[in-house]
Amino acid sequence: MLVFKKKGELTKFQILAEIAKEQPHLRQKDIANELGITIQAVSENIKSLVDEGYVETGMGNAKYNITKRGIEKVKTDALNLRKYADNVLETMNTYKSVWPAIAREDMAKGETVWLEMENGTLYAGKKKKSAYAEVLKDAVAGDDVALIKLGGTIKLKPGKITIIQVPTINEGGSNACSLEKIKKIYNGNFDKVGIMGTVSRVVINKAGIESDFEFATPNATVAASKRGLNVLVFTVGKMSKSLIRKLDEEGLKYTLEDVSTKT
Numbered sequence: 194m195l196v197f198k199k200k201g202e203l204t205k206f207q208i209l210a211e212i213a214k215e216q217p218h219l220r221q222k223d224i225a226n227e228l229g230i231t232i233q234a235v236s237e238n239i240k241s242l243v244d245e246g247y248v249e250t251g252m253g254n255a256k257y258n259i260t261k262r263g264i265e266k267v268k269t270d271a272l273n274l275r276k277y278a279d280n281v282l283e284t285m286n287t288y289k290s291v292w293p294a295i296a297r298e299d300m301a302k303g304e305t306v307w308l309e310m311e312n313g314t315l316y317a318g319k320k321k322k323s324a325y326a327e328v329l330k331d332a333v334a335g336d337d338v339a340l341i342k343l344g345g346t347i348k349l350k351p352g353k354i355t356i357i358q359v360p361t362i363n364e365g366g367s368n369a370c371s372l373e374k375i376k377k378i379y380n381g382n383f384d385k386v387g388i389m390g391t392v393s394r395v396v397i398n399k400a401g402i403e404s405d406f407e408f409a410t411p412n413a414t415v416a417a418s419k420r421g422l423n424v425l426v427f428t429v430g431k432m433s434k435s436l437i438r439k440l441d442e443e444g445l446k447y448t449l450e451d452v453s454t455k456t
Contacts, residue, residue: 197270201238204230206270208238209247213259213267220256291329296338304328306340310347312384313420323348352384352423354414354440354447359396361430364453367395374452375400384422387414389436390429397427411439418445 197203211224221235228235239257242248247263250256259267297318300306307322308315317326317338324345332338357378360369379386379402386402387410388394397404406413410426414436417424428436433449440447 204228204234205238205242205247206267208235209242209259209263209267210271212248212257213264218256290341290343292326292340292343293337294326294340296332296334296336298334300328300332300338302328302331306338308340308343308345308347310349310420313417313422315347349419349421351445352418352421354418354424354426354445355383355450356433356436356447357425357427357450357452358433359390359392359427359429360453360455362392365455366392367399369454370396370399371452371454372396372400374450375402378450378452379425382423383425385413385417385424387424387426389427389432392429393427411436415439415443415445419443 197206207228208224211227212219221232221239224235225232239248242263243250247260247266249258249260292315294308294315294317296306297316300317305325305327306317307320308317308324308326309322310316317328317340322345324343324347326340326344327342329339329341355378357375360366375396379400385405386397388397388404388407389410394404394407404427414424414426426436437447
């Protein structure tokens with residue numbers, strides 16, 4: 194349903210509606226301020242409205258008067274707008290936010306299931322938890338299940354974040370790192386590993402550690418930690434500042450480790 198088929202028709206409607214209020218000595222500046230547009234835009238639209246017979250000028254105490262034809266136009270457009278708005282509201286009221294999860298068991302449409310986060314992934318099961326949802330469509334165990342009407346809270350403790358600051362290339366790069374110390378810190382205690390910088394890539398290669406992300410690392414670190422995952426991030430020089438700033442903004446705690454052989 195197109196309420197205003199041509200560009201600028203909405204602005205004309207708004208100007209007509211302002212004039213229809215019959216404010217004494219209504220000025221173009223008043224209309225511009227009310228609608229948040231320029232005086233020039235008001236002037237050009239009023240000229241067009243006068244030419245189309247919707248507005249007449251210089252009558253009575255008002256600088257602009259809406260004609261009978263203009264009143265009919267405002268009424269028609271306003272009714273069309275109302276119908277459109279009602280349509281949108283009806284659609285929004287029936288709209289369902291759908292969330293995916295992995296089904297632990299077979300699930301039937303309309304059934305209430307319980308939610309939990311495991312290793313950063315949302316699971317739905319029949320064992321009672323603190324968060325719940327309704328199954329939108331039948332699903333079998335291990336399948337992705339569509340959920341609606343989520344409620345309750347999923348209790349998550351943010352995962353720990355450890356930042357390893359490696360030397361810059363001018364400081365010796367990967368050759369100035371203690372691989373033994375890195376391996377001791379890592380020791381399989383982390384769910385995700387992120388890197389920032391070329392030297393970091395070389396360092397993890399030498400240490401035999403695989404990275405999970407190297408782009409948008411600060412955002413990925415935050416997302417993983419909030420899902421309860423422990424994250425290890427390798428950074429070079431000043432790159433650590435952007436990561437630390439992001440963590441501070443999100444209120445996440447972290448520890449810093451210096452693995453330089455010079456310390």
